[in-house]
Amino acid sequence: MDRAQPSPPVEKRVDGAVSNPELEREIKQLGGELHGSFPSALRHPVRAVDARAMEMASSDRELRAALFRFVDVVPACRSLDDVARHLTDFLDEVPEAPPPLEAAMRIAHTKAGRAALGAAAARGVRHIAHRFIVGETPRAALSVLSQLWNRGIASSVDLLGEATVTAAEADRYAHRCAAALAELAAAVRGWPERPMLERDATGTLPRANLSVKVSALTPLLRADAPALGKQDAARRLRPLLVGAREQRAHIHIDMESLDSREAVLDLVLELLSEPEFAEGPSAGVVLQAYLRDSPQQLEQILAWTRAHTRTPPLQVRLVKGAYWDHELVQARQQGWPAPVFEVKAECDRNFETLTRRLLEARPAVRVAVASHNLRSVSHAIAYNRLLGAPDTELELQVLRGLGDELQDALAQHGFRVRTYCPVGDLVAGMAYLVRRLLENTSNEAFISEQARNTPLETLLAAP
Amino acid sequence: MTVLNRSPSTPARLAPFSNEPVLELRRAAVRARLEDALTALDRGLPLEVPVMVGDDARAGAGSRFDSTDPGDPERVVARAAQAHEGEVAAAVATAGEGFRRWSRKSAGDRALALTRAAGWMRDHRLELAALEVRECAKPWPEADADVCEAIDFLEYYARGAVALEAGRELIQVPGERNELRYAPRGVTAVVSPWNFPLAIPCGMAAASLATGNAVVLKPAEQSPACALRLVEALRAGGVPAETISLLPGTGEVGAALVKDPGVHTIAFTGSMQVGLEIVRAAAEPHRGQHHLKRVVAELGGKNCVLVDADADLDEAVPEIVSSAFVYAGQKCSAAARVLVHEAILEPLLERLAGAVRVLVVGQAADLETVVPPVIERAAKERVDRYRELAGRTGRLVAAAEPVPEGGWFCPPTLATDLPPDSPVLAEEIFGPLLTVEPIGDIEEGCEIIERLPYALTGGLFARDPATVRFVSSRTPVGNLYVNRGTTGAKVGRQPFGGNKLSGTGSKAGGPDYLLQFVEPRAVTENTMRHGIVVH
Ligand SMILES: Cc1cc2nc3c(=O)[nH]c(=O)nc-3n(C[C@H](O)[C@H](O)[C@H](O)COP(=O)(O)OP(=O)(O)OC[C@H]3O[C@@H](n4cnc5c(N)ncnc54)[C@H](O)[C@@H]3O)c2cc1C
Numbered sequence: 001m002d003r004a005q006p007s008p009p010v011e012k013r014v015d016g017a018v019s020n021p022e023l024e025r026e027i028k029q030l031g032g033e034l035h036g037s038f039p040s041a042l043r044h045p046v047r048a049v050d051a052r053a054m055e056m057a058s059s060d061r062e063l064r065a066a067l068f069r070f071v072d073v074v075p076a077c078r079s080l081d082d083v084a085r086h087l088t089d090f091l092d093e094v095p096e097a098p099p100p101l102e103a104a105m106r107i108a109h110t111k112a113g114r115a116a117l118g119a120a121a122a123r124g125v126r127h128i129a130h131r132f133i134v135g136e137t138p139r140a141a142l143s144v145l146s147q148l149w150n151r152g153i154a155s156s157v158d159l160l161g162e163a164t165v166t167a168a169e170a171d172r173y174a175h176r177c178a179a180a181l182a183e184l185a186a187a188v189r190g191w192p193e194r195p196m197l198e199r200d201a202t203g204t205l206p207r208a209n210l211s212v213k214v215s216a217l218t219p220l221l222r223a224d225a226p227a228l229g230k231q232d233a234a235r236r237l238r239p240l241l242v243g244a245r246e247q248r249a250h251i252h253i254d255m256e257s258l259d260s261r262e263a264v265l266d267l268v269l270e271l272l273s274e275p276e277f278a279e280g281p282s283a284g285v286v287l288q289a290y291l292r293d294s295p296q297q298l299e300q301i302l303a304w305t306r307a308h309t310r311t312p313p314l315q316v317r318l319v320k321g322a323y324w325d326h327e328l329v330q331a332r333q334q335g336w337p338a339p340v341f342e343v344k345a346e347c348d349r350n351f352e353t354l355t356r357r358l359l360e361a362r363p364a365v366r367v368a369v370a371s372h373n374l375r376s377v378s379h380a381i382a383y384n385r386l387l388g389a390p391d392t393e394l395e396l397q398v399l400r401g402l403g404d405e406l407q408d409a410l411a412q413h414g415f416r417v418r419t420y421c422p423v424g425d426l427v428a429g430m431a432y433l434v435r436r437l438l439e440n441t442s443n444e445a446f447i448s449e450q451a452r453n454t455p456l457e458t459l460l461a462a463p
Numbered sequence: 464m465t466v467l468n469r470s471p472s473t474p475a476r477l478a479p480f481s482n483e484p485v486l487e488l489r490r491a492a493v494r495a496r497l498e499d500a501l502t503a504l505d506r507g508l509p510l511e512v513p514v515m516v517g518d519d520a521r522a523g524a525g526s527r528f529d530s531t532d533p534g535d536p537e538r539v540v541a542r543a544a545q546a547h548e549g550e551v552a553a554a555v556a557t558a559g560e561g562f563r564r565w566s567r568k569s570a571g572d573r574a575l576a577l578t579r580a581a582g583w584m585r586d587h588r589l590e591l592a593a594l595e596v597r598e599c600a601k602p603w604p605e606a607d608a609d610v611c612e613a614i615d616f617l618e619y620y621a622r623g624a625v626a627l628e629a630g631r632e633l634i635q636v637p638g639e640r641n642e643l644r645y646a647p648r649g650v651t652a653v654v655s656p657w658n659f660p661l662a663i664p665c666g667m668a669a670a671s672l673a674t675g676n677a678v679v680l681k682p683a684e685q686s687p688a689c690a691l692r693l694v695e696a697l698r699a700g701g702v703p704a705e706t707i708s709l710l711p712g713t714g715e716v717g718a719a720l721v722k723d724p725g726v727h728t729i730a731f732t733g734s735m736q737v738g739l740e741i742v743r744a745a746a747e748p749h750r751g752q753h754h755l756k757r758v759v760a761e762l763g764g765k766n767c768v769l770v771d772a773d774a775d776l777d778e779a780v781p782e783i784v785s786s787a788f789v790y791a792g793q794k795c796s797a798a799a800r801v802l803v804h805e806a807i808l809e810p811l812l813e814r815l816a817g818a819v820r821v822l823v824v825g826q827a828a829d830l831e832t833v834v835p836p837v838i839e840r841a842a843k844e845r846v847d848r849y850r851e852l853a854g855r856t857g858r859l860v861a862a863a864e865p866v867p868e869g870g871w872f873c874p875p876t877l878a879t880d881l882p883p884d885s886p887v888l889a890e891e892i893f894g895p896l897l898t899v900e901p902i903g904d905i906e907e908g909c910e911i912i913e914r915l916p917y918a919l920t921g922g923l924f925a926r927d928p929a930t931v932r933f934v935s936s937r938t939p940v941g942n943l944y945v946n947r948g949t950t951g952a953k954v955g956r957q958p959f960g961g962n963k964l965s966g967t968g969s970k971a972g973g974p975d976y977l978l979q980f981v982e983p984r985a986v987t988e989n990t991m992r993h994g995i996v997v998h
Contacts, residue, residue: 093928219821336484
C-alpha cells in the first residue's frame with residue numbers, strides 16, 4: 001500500500017472540526033476499499049435472518065423494549081413454560097405485535113404450546129448470544145481464538161460474570177482471570193507466527209491478551225469514595241499484573257460508567273507507576289470519546305506517560321463508549337449536566353480529534369482505535385499514514401459479533417485488528433448481550449446506518 | 464369564572480418546578496469542598512438555639528439541653544433552650560396574630576418569600592449539610608440530599624399554593640356564579656423528627672405557610688440546630704417572625720403544643736406511638752375551641768421487599784442493601800424485611816450476606832461510610848435488643864464487624880430463620896437490621912404484607928410485567944418501588960406517605976398535599992335581577 005507523505009497540520013473549521021482535503025481523500029479511498037471487501041448479505045444466509053430480526057426490533061420501540069426485556073430474563077426462567085409466559089407477558093405490552101408474534105401468542109394458550117414456544121424462544125436467545133459470546137469458558141473459546149489468529153486476527157478475552165457485590169465474588173473473578181491468563185499464555189505458544197500481530201516499532205505485542213473490569217475486582221467501587229474501591233481492587237489487580245508480566249500477556253483495563261472512572265484510571269496509573277511494573281507487563285487503559293471531558297482525561301494520561309517512561313508503553317484504547325444511555329439517564333434523573341455529548345456528530349468529531357492527538361503522542365503510548373464505524377476507522381488509518389507512520393503502528397479493535405465484517409476486511413487489507421471476545425455463560429453474559437443488542441439496533445449507530453444501505457459517501461462523510 | 468387573585472401584585476411567574484440537583488460527588492473537585500465546610504462549622508460549635516416566639520428570641524427561662532454528635536457524644540453540637548409552657552401558649556397566640564396578616568397576602572407574595580428562603584438555603588447549602596453531618600450523623604450524600612429536598616419542598620409548595628388559589632372549576636348555569644376557593648386553616652403545629660432534620664420540618668412548614676397558615680415548630684430534641692437554621696431561612700426569605708416560631712424542647716413541649724386550643728392543624732412525622740397520642744389529644748376540643756383539629760401524620764413502617772424468582776439479583780442485592788443500611792436504616796422508608804421466592808433464597812441470602820459484610824461502618828463525615836452511628840444511646844440499645852432477640856430466636860447470617868468505638872455504632876446485620884410471630888418481623892426497629900424469609904410465591908408475600916399494621920413503602924424485584932401489575936394492585940403500601948430501592952422519594956416525582964397505621968395518607972411532595980392545610984369554601988351568587996342575568 002502506498003503511503004502519503006507527512007503533511008502540514010490540519011486546519012480547524014469554525015465548528016471545531018478539522019478539514020484537510022488530503023486526509024479526506026485518503027479516508028474516502030480507504031473506506032471504499034474496506035467497504036468493497038464486506039461480504040454481501042446473500043452470502044451469509046444466517047446473518048440475513050438475524051438482520052431481519054434486528055430490523056424488526058429497531059423499527060418498533062415498544063417491540064424492541066419487549067424483546068430485549070425478554071432476552072434479558074431468559075436465563076432467570078425456571079422452565080420452558082416460564083420462558084413462554086414471560087415472552088407472552090412482555091408481548092402483551094406491545095400495542096401492535098407483528099403477525100408472527102401474534103401467532104406465537106396464540107400457541108401459548110396450551111401447555112404443550114407453551115413448552116414449544118419456550119423451547120424455540122430459548123433457542124433463539126442462545127443463537128443470538130453465540131453471535132456475541134465465543135464460549136462458556138476460556139478453554140472452550142481457545143479454538144475460536146486460534147482460528148482467528150490463523151486468519152490474521154488477534155484477540156482480547158473478556159470474562160463475563162455477574163456483578164460483584166461480595167468479596168468472595170471479587171476473589172472468584174480475580175481467580176478466573178489468573179486462570180485464563182495462564183491458559184491463554186500456554187495455548188498461544190503453539191500458534192504460528194503472525195508478524196503483523198506481534199510487533200510494532202516499540203517492541204513485541206503479546207499474543208495473549210485479557211480485558212479486565214475493575215468493577216468485578218471489588219464490591220466497594222463507589223462514585224463518591226473512589227479511594228475505597230481503588231484500594232480493594234488493587235489487592236486483586238496487582239497479582240494479575242505480576243502474572244501477566246511473567247507470562248508475557250497483555251492486560252487491558254476496560255472503562256465502565258463515569259461513576260467509576262476516577263477509581264479505575266487512578267488505580268491503573270498508580271499500580272503501573274510502581275517500580276515493579278516499570279518493565280512490564282504490557283497494559284492498557286480505555287479513553288471514552290463520548291465524554292465531554294475526555295480531552296482532559298487524555299492529557300492526564302499523556303502527562304503520566306511523560307512522567308513514567310515504561311516499557312512497553314501504555315496502550316490507550318480509544319472508544320466512543322458503551323454506557324451512553326445510562327450516563328444520560330442518570331444525569332437527567334439527578335439534574336446534572338450531561339457528561340456525554342448528546343449530538344452523535346460531536347461525539348464522532350471528538351473521537352477523531354482524540355485519534356489524532358493519540359497518534360501524535362507516540363511512541364509514549366501505543367494506540368488502539370476501537371470502533372465499528374468505517375469513517376472513524378478509516379480516519380485513524382489515513383491520519384496515521386499522513387503522519388508517515390507505517391500501518392503496524394496502529395491497532396484497530398472490534399467487538400465479536402458487532403464488527404465481524406470490518407474485522408475480516410481489515411485483516412484482509414493487512415491491518416492489525418484485534419477482536420474483543422467475551423467468554424462466559426448465558427446468565428453472566430446477559431447484561432453484555434442486551435447492551436450489544438441495543439447498540440446493534442440503536443438508530444444512530446453506524447452499523448444500523450450501514451444496514452439501511454445508506455450510500456457509502458454519506459457513511460464516510462466527515463462528521 | 465373570575466380568578467380569585469386578591470392581590471394584583473403577584474410576582475413574576477415562577478419557572479416550572481424541577482428538583483434541586485444533588486451534589487455531583489463523583490467529581491473530585493466537588494468532594495474537595497466538603498471538608499472546608501465541616502471545618503468552618505466546627506469552629507462555631509456549639510451553636511446556641513433559643514426559644515423564638517415572634518421577634519422575641521430568648522435563651523429560655525428554665526432548663527437547657529444539648530444535641531451531640533452521635534459519632535462522638537462528647538462533642539456538643541448545640542445548646543438549646545427548653546421551651547416552657549408559658550412560651551408554648553405565647554407562641555401559639557403570636558402565631559394567631561401572624562396568621563391574620565399572613566393569610567391576607569396573595570399566594571404569589573407568600574410564594575416569593577418561600578422561594579427566597581429556598582435561595583438562602585442554596586447559598587448556605589454546604590454549611591447546612593455539614594450541620595446535619597454533625598448533629599444527626601447523616602453521611603454527606605444523605606445530608607446533601609436532605610438539604611435539596613428542603614429546597615424542593617419550598618419551591619414545590621410555593622407553586623402549588625399559587626395554583627390552588629385559583630380554586631377549582633365548578634359547573635356554571637345561567638343566573639348563578641359558583642366558586643370554590645381554599646382558605647388557610649389557621650395555626651399549624653409542626654412536630655418533626657431528627658432523621659430528615661431539615662427536609663421534613665421544612666416540608667410541613669412550607670406547605671402550611673404557602674397556603675397562608677402560621678407555624679409553630681417543635682423539632683426533635685436531637686436536632687434543634689437544624690431547626691434553627693430552617694427558621695432562619697424562612698425569616699431571611701421574608702416570612703414574618705410572628706408567622707414562624709420555634710419551640711425547642713423534649714416531648715412535653717410537643718404535647719403541650721398539640722393540646723393548645725389555638726392550634727388548628729397538627730403536622731406530625733414520627734413514631735406510630737406518638738402519632739396515636741397526638742390523634743387522641745387532638746380529638747378532644749377545649750372550652751372555647753370552635754374548630755376540629757386536623758392531624759396530618761406520617762408514622763412508621765415495616766417495609767417489605769418482595770423478590771420474585773425471575774429477579775435480577777445483580778440489581779436486587781445492591782438496591783436492597785442500600786435501602787436497608789444507608790443512614791443505618793434510620794428512615795421510615797427503609798427496607799426491613801425481604802420476602803424472597805424460595806427458588807432463589809439461597810443465592811440471594813449468600814449474596815446479601817457478602818454485601819452486608821463489606822458495608823463500611825464509620826463516621827458520617829467520612830465519604831466512605833455507608834452505615835454511620837445511630838442517633839443516640841437509647842436507639843443503640845433498642846437496636847441491640849432486637850439484634851440479640853434475632854440471634855437467640857433465629858440466625859444472624861452476616862454482620863459488618865467490628866464497629867468503631869466511641870459513637871452509637873450498631874453493626875449492620877442480616878438475620879433469618881425467625882419464627883413467624885417474632886417481634887423482629889413485626890415491629891419497626893429503625894436501625895441497621897434486615898431480615899430474610901422465603902415465600903412460596905408472590906401471592907403469599909402479598910398476604911404477609913397485608914397482615915402488617917403498617918403500609919408505608921414496599922419493594923418489588925420482578926421482571927414479568929404481569930407480576931408487577933398484580934403486586935401494585937394488591938399491596939396497600941403508600942409507595943411501591945419496582946426494581947429499585949425503597950428510599951429516596953423525590954418531591955414531585957414520588958409523592959411520599961403511608962396508609963393504614965403508617966399515616967393519614969397524605970402525600971408529601973405530591974399534588975394533593977396542600978389540601979390538608981386549607982378549608983374549602985364554596986360561594987354561590989345569584990346573578991339574576993328582575994329576570995335579567997347581570998353577569
Ligand atoms: C474492542 C473494543 C473494546 C471496547 N471497550 C470499551 C470499554 O472498555 N468501555 C466502553 O465504554 N466502551 C468500550 N467499547 C465501545 C462500545 O462498546 C461501543 O462499541 C462503541 O461505543 C460503538 O461505537 P462505534 O464507533 O463502533 O459506532 P458508532 O455507531 O459510530 O457510534 C455509536 C456510539 O456513539 C455514541 N453515541 C450514540 N448516540 C449518540 C448521541 N446522540 N450523541 C453522542 N454520542 C452518541 C455512543 O457511544 C455509541 O456507542 C469498546 C469497543 C471495542 C470495539
